[in-house]
Amino acid sequence: MVRAKFLKVRCEKCNNEQILFERVAGRVACLVCNELIATSTGGKARLSSSGRVLEVLD
Numbered sequence: 001m002v003r004a005k006f007l008k009v010r011c012e013k014c015n016n017e018q019i020l021f022e023r024v025a026g027r028v029a030c031l032v033c034n035e036l037i038a039t040s041t042g043g044k045a046r047l048s049s050s051g052r053v054l055e056v057l058d
């Protein structure tokens, strides 16, 4: 069984970095500029065009 991970993501719009749970529910917005950076697809986070994964944290 694969455990859910945390992703370190960066908002491409304002360069804010934040930690995102891999299994998000709904939408995740940047905490600084409120840009949509990820949406939930099949129970997993799918990064939008404004979100970039920098690191995967176990």
Ligand SMILES: [Zn+2]
Pocket: 011, 012, 013, 014, 015, 016, 030, 031, 032, 033, 034, 035
């Ligand atoms: Zn932002």
